[in-house]
Amino acid sequence: MNIESLKHNLDPSRLWSDLMTLGAIGVTPKGGSSRVALSDADRDARNLFVYWAKEAGMTIKVDRIGNVFARREGREPELPPVMIGSHLDTQTPGGKFDGILGVLAGLEVVRAMNRSKLPFRRSVEVAVWTNEEGVRFPGLMGSSVFAKLKSVEQALADVDKNGISVATELKRIGYAGQEPVGDRALDSYIELHIEQGALLEKANVTIGAVTNSSWWAIGNLTVHGSNGHAQTAPMSHRKNALYGAAQLISRIEQVGLSHEPHGMVSVTEIECLPNNMINLPHYCNLKYLIVHDTEAGRSQIIEQIKEIIATVKQETGLLVDDESELSLDRLDFSPELLDLTENAAESLGYKSMRLSTLTGHDALQMHHVCPTAIIFVPCEGGLSHCEEEWCSEEHVTAGAQVLLAAVASRVGIV
Structure with missing residues (x-):
C-alpha cells in the first residue's frame, strides 16, 4: 500500500473546520469548550458527530452505556474491525482538542478511505466513549464498561452531586442505547491524542509513539x-x-x-x-x-x-x-502497533519518539480487550484541561495522516 499517496485523500481543512465547529458547542469566554458528560452540550456534540458520520455513509449503533459507534463496512465484514476514536466530553472549562481530536480525526480517516476507493478488507469503527473525563460521574466510564472492568448496572446507577443518575441523563439526552456493551472481537484500537505535556514540543518532534502508562x-x-x-x-x-x-x-x-x-x-x-x-x-x-x-x-x-x-x-x-x-498499575501497549506507528511516521517524513503517558485515556481500558496504541501530537506549552489548550493545524494534520496510515495497514486491502 502506498501510504504517501493515500495521505492525499485526507482533507486537513475539513478536519480543522470540524474541530473548530464542534469546539463552538459549549464555547467558553476564553475560547475553550465546556461539555460535561451527558449535558445538553454533550448531547449536541454527539448529534453533530452522528450527522457527519451518516453523511460519510457510516451506520450508527449506541450501546446501553451510551457509547456511540460509527461503522464503515469493509469488504469482509465478518472480520474483527479496527476501532479508533476517543471522547467528546470535556473538563469544565476544557479545550478544543483533548479527546475531540481522536474522534474527528477518526471520522476524517474514514472519509479519506472513502475517497481512495480502495477495497479495504476490514471494517472500521469510530468510537465516542461516554464520560471519559469524570467531571460529573466516575471517569473512563464507557470504555471501562466495554472492557468489563465495570458492570453496566453499576455505571448506570452512578449519580452526580445532585443525585441524578447516569441512566436518567442518558435517557434525557436520547443516548440510552439498546446494544450490548462489549462482548465482541476487535482487531485493534488506536487513539490519536494531544500529548498533554511538553516533551514532544521541547524535542521538536511531531509524533509520539506511546509505550506505556504510569x-x-x-x-x-x-x-x-x-x-x-x-x-x-x-x-x-x-x-x-x-x-x-x-x-x-x-x-x-x-x-x-x-x-x-x-x-x-x-x-x-x-x-x-x-x-x-x-x-x-x-x-x-x-x-x-x-x-x-x-x-x-x-x-x-x-x-x-x-x-x-x-x-x-x-x-x-x-x-x-x-x-x-x-x-x-503500569500498562505496556502493543509492541506491534508501536512499531506500526513509528513506521507510519517515518514513511510520511515525520520525526517520532517513544514516550509514556502520565494521563488516563480510554485506550488504557481498551488494552484489556485488544492490541492498543496511542499516538501523541504536541500541544502548545503542554497545556491541557484548560481554555488555553491548543494544537496547531500542522500537528493536527500530521497526527491524522499517521493515524490513517496505521489504520489502513491494519485494515488491509482485498
Missing part, C-alpha cells in the same frame, strides 16, 4: 472536626476541619515537589461542610492523585502521606480517615 493511585481523606460559631468559639478550643485539611493539602504538595520530575501528587478536590462564613467546618473530604514512573516511587509517596496524616492528627487533635486508595 503508576497511579487515587486517595480519599476525610477530616472530622466540630461545628462551632466562627465569631464566638475560643480559638484554643476550635476543631476546625478546614484547618486540618489545609495542613494536609500543603504538606502533600511538598511531597509532590520532592519527587519531581519522576513523580507527582496534589490534592485536587475538596468538599467542606457546612461551607458558610459563620460556622466552623466540621467535615472536609479531600481527594489526591499520585502519578509516578515506578511502582516503588508510588509506594514511597503513599507512605509519606500516611506519615503526614499521623502528624496532622497529633498536631491538631482532629480525626482523619484514610480510606483505601485506588491503585492503577
Whole structure:
C-alpha cells in the first residue's frame, strides 16, 4: 500500500473546520469548550458527530452505556474491525482538542478511505466513549464498561452531586442505547491524542509513539472536626476541619515537589461542610492523585502521606480517615502497533519518539480487550484541561495522516 499517496485523500481543512465547529458547542469566554458528560452540550456534540458520520455513509449503533459507534463496512465484514476514536466530553472549562481530536480525526480517516476507493478488507469503527473525563460521574466510564472492568448496572446507577443518575441523563439526552456493551472481537484500537505535556514540543518532534502508562493511585481523606460559631468559639478550643485539611493539602504538595520530575501528587478536590462564613467546618473530604514512573516511587509517596496524616492528627487533635486508595498499575501497549506507528511516521517524513503517558485515556481500558496504541501530537506549552489548550493545524494534520496510515495497514486491502 502506498501510504504517501493515500495521505492525499485526507482533507486537513475539513478536519480543522470540524474541530473548530464542534469546539463552538459549549464555547467558553476564553475560547475553550465546556461539555460535561451527558449535558445538553454533550448531547449536541454527539448529534453533530452522528450527522457527519451518516453523511460519510457510516451506520450508527449506541450501546446501553451510551457509547456511540460509527461503522464503515469493509469488504469482509465478518472480520474483527479496527476501532479508533476517543471522547467528546470535556473538563469544565476544557479545550478544543483533548479527546475531540481522536474522534474527528477518526471520522476524517474514514472519509479519506472513502475517497481512495480502495477495497479495504476490514471494517472500521469510530468510537465516542461516554464520560471519559469524570467531571460529573466516575471517569473512563464507557470504555471501562466495554472492557468489563465495570458492570453496566453499576455505571448506570452512578449519580452526580445532585443525585441524578447516569441512566436518567442518558435517557434525557436520547443516548440510552439498546446494544450490548462489549462482548465482541476487535482487531485493534488506536487513539490519536494531544500529548498533554511538553516533551514532544521541547524535542521538536511531531509524533509520539506511546509505550506505556504510569503508576497511579487515587486517595480519599476525610477530616472530622466540630461545628462551632466562627465569631464566638475560643480559638484554643476550635476543631476546625478546614484547618486540618489545609495542613494536609500543603504538606502533600511538598511531597509532590520532592519527587519531581519522576513523580507527582496534589490534592485536587475538596468538599467542606457546612461551607458558610459563620460556622466552623466540621467535615472536609479531600481527594489526591499520585502519578509516578515506578511502582516503588508510588509506594514511597503513599507512605509519606500516611506519615503526614499521623502528624496532622497529633498536631491538631482532629480525626482523619484514610480510606483505601485506588491503585492503577503500569500498562505496556502493543509492541506491534508501536512499531506500526513509528513506521507510519517515518514513511510520511515525520520525526517520532517513544514516550509514556502520565494521563488516563480510554485506550488504557481498551488494552484489556485488544492490541492498543496511542499516538501523541504536541500541544502548545503542554497545556491541557484548560481554555488555553491548543494544537496547531500542522500537528493536527500530521497526527491524522499517521493515524490513517496505521489504520489502513491494519485494515488491509482485498
